[in-house]
Amino acid sequence: MSAAMERIYTDYTAPQPQNNELFSQFKYTELEGFDYHDHDGTISRRDPSKILRYNDKYYVWYTHRQTPTPPQGAAKSNDTIPSSDWDLSEIWYATSKDGFTWEEQGVAIQRPEKPLVGWRSVTTTDILEWEGKYYLYYQGFMEASGKRGDDCPVAVSYADSPDGPWTPHNQIVIPNGAEGEWDQYSIHDPYPLVHNGKIYLYYKSDFGEKPHLVRMQGLAIAEDPLGPFTKHPLNPVITSGHETSLFPFKEGVAALVYKDGPEHNTIQYARDWVNFEIASITELMPYAAAPYVPDAFSDTKDGRGITWGLAHFINVTSNWNKFSSKLVRFDCDLSQDIHDPDMKKHRVVHQPDVYYRQGLNAKQRKRILEAQ
Ligand code: AAL
Numbered sequence: 001m002s003a004a005m006e007r008i009y010t011d012y013t014a015p016q017p018q019n020n021e022l023f024s025q026f027k028y029t030e031l032e033g034f035d036y037h038d039h040d041g042t043i044s045r046r047d048p049s050k051i052l053r054y055n056d057k058y059y060v061w062y063t064h065r066q067t068p069t070p071p072q073g074a075a076k077s078n079d080t081i082p083s084s085d086w087d088l089s090e091i092w093y094a095t096s097k098d099g100f101t102w103e104e105q106g107v108a109i110q111r112p113e114k115p116l117v118g119w120r121s122v123t124t125t126d127i128l129e130w131e132g133k134y135y136l137y138y139q140g141f142m143e144a145s146g147k148r149g150d151d152c153p154v155a156v157s158y159a160d161s162p163d164g165p166w167t168p169h170n171q172i173v174i175p176n177g178a179e180g181e182w183d184q185y186s187i188h189d190p191y192p193l194v195h196n197g198k199i200y201l202y203y204k205s206d207f208g209e210k211p212h213l214v215r216m217q218g219l220a221i222a223e224d225p226l227g228p229f230t231k232h233p234l235n236p237v238i239t240s241g242h243e244t245s246l247f248p249f250k251e252g253v254a255a256l257v258y259k260d261g262p263e264h265n266t267i268q269y270a271r272d273w274v275n276f277e278i279a280s281i282t283e284l285m286p287y288a289a290a291p292y293v294p295d296a297f298s299d300t301k302d303g304r305g306i307t308w309g310l311a312h313f314i315n316v317t318s319n320w321n322k323f324s325s326k327l328v329r330f331d332c333d334l335s336q337d338i339h340d341p342d343m344k345k346h347r348v349v350h351q352p353d354v355y356y357r358q359g360l361n362a363k364q365r366k367r368i369l370e371a372q
Contacts, residue, residue, distance in 0.1 A: 011278055016346075018345065024333045024334045025282070025283075025342075025345060025346075026284050027331045029328070030329075031102055031310075031328060031329055032100060033096075034327060039317045039324055040324075041069070041317075041321070041322035043065065044063070044325045044326075045092070046288065047124040047125070047312060048288065049061040049126045049136070050127055050291060051291065057096065058095065058097075059127075060102070061125045062091070062093070062125070062312075063091065064107070067080065068081070070322050071087065082144075084146055086121060086123040086124065086145060089121045089122065090122060091122050108136065110122075115142070116168070116170050117140035117155045117172050118155050120141040120144060122139070122140060123139045124189055124243070125138035125139075128192040128194075129296075135156055136159075137155070138190065140153055149185050151185045151186050153172040153173075153175055153176050154173055154190045155172060156173045156225065182205060183205035183231075184207070185205070187203050188203060188205065189203055190202075190203050193297070194298065195253070195273050195299060198222065199225060200253075200273060201220045201222070202218070203218050204216070204217055204218075205218060213260075214260075214261070217255075218235040219231070219235060219237050232274060234275070237275070238255060238276050240257050241259065245288075245291055247334070248295055248300050249269065249303040249334075250303055250336070252269055252271035255269070255270075256285060256289050258287070258289075283348055286330040290310045290311060292307075304337050306334050307335045308331045309330055310328065311327070311328050
């Protein structure tokens with residue numbers, strides 16, 4: 001049997017995508033309720049948390065930047081000028097009855113005073129519900145992003161209600177790795193789930209040199225939301241992806257792995273929550289996907305999967321001098337509880353203009369013409 005035929009039997013839950021429970025297309029819907037200043041770059045919302053359902057409402061937390069200018073890069077940044085789209089930011093939150101129209105509630109986590117963790121910027125948060133209390137994990141920047149790199153550890157705040165008030169733990173809860181380790185500079189995209197009575201927090205780190213940064217995903221496990229977190233000895237556990245989102249599925253965990261790395265644009269699965277295999281290949285995956293995962297914290301042994309969530313579009317005007325991002329809703333069928341054939345079509349039919357927008361640049365056209 002060829003290697004390819006082997007994979008049909010070992011890697012995929014079905015020979016054809018339309019019958020693969022861990023394959024889906026992704027459909028996108030513009031959200032109502034958020035003002036973006038006509039995308040002039042002075043306000044940005046991005047990197048949403050998983051969706052939480054509480055008192056018949058959906059809750060989402062996200063990075064909120066509102067600055068007098070658009071991002072200007074690390075060299076030009078100062079106490080009011082942001083270096084990047086997520087510099088000088090706070091964690092805000094919004095609620096919704098239907099997941100399409102949202103009401104912004106305001107700030108959840110403010111930047112603390114210098115030198116506390118996150119004094120420069122608090123960003124890229126995710127939510128954990130544990131024993132009746134709520135925890136927001138987030139990146140705590142202690143310098144403008146982009147000085148050496150996008151360097152930060154992870155901090156945490158906690159509350160008795162999703163509406164706060166949030167008490168900062170004011171300590172680094174997921175520390176950077178030691179010098180020379182793969183996660184020495186950054187601990188990004190903290191993403192907690194509950195498994196085997198413990199908190200399984202997946203995260204990204206990046207290493208190497210710009211513009212060829214290598215991004216991989218690690219796992220840190222704790223018995224208490226405030227730590228200590230122990231990093232898994234097999235880290236990195238996923239060798240691709242960016243803001244990787246995960247959800248319990250049957251006895252294991254599935255991951256949306258997109259954007260970076262040799263295995264980008266894949267949906268992966270780990271029966272043991274550590275050793276991931278490619279379950280399907282897909283496209284138009286949501287950026288910074290933040291799914292509604294009803295059983296994220298129930299320590300389930302039969303994860304039901306996901307059907308929707310929020311994500312973000314970055315640099316929505318394609319103008320680097322007005323860089324800002326916006327939240328968007330995605331829908332999919334990665335669920336044991338629905339079967340939506342329209343989500344299982346494995347060919348997203350694009351119109352010609354989509355391909356023409358990926359046209360040759362002047363340098364490429366010049367190279368081609370000169371080679372004739
Ligand atoms: C995002 C996330 C983290 C990074 C930056 C803001 O997509 O990966 O949060 O630090 O980009």
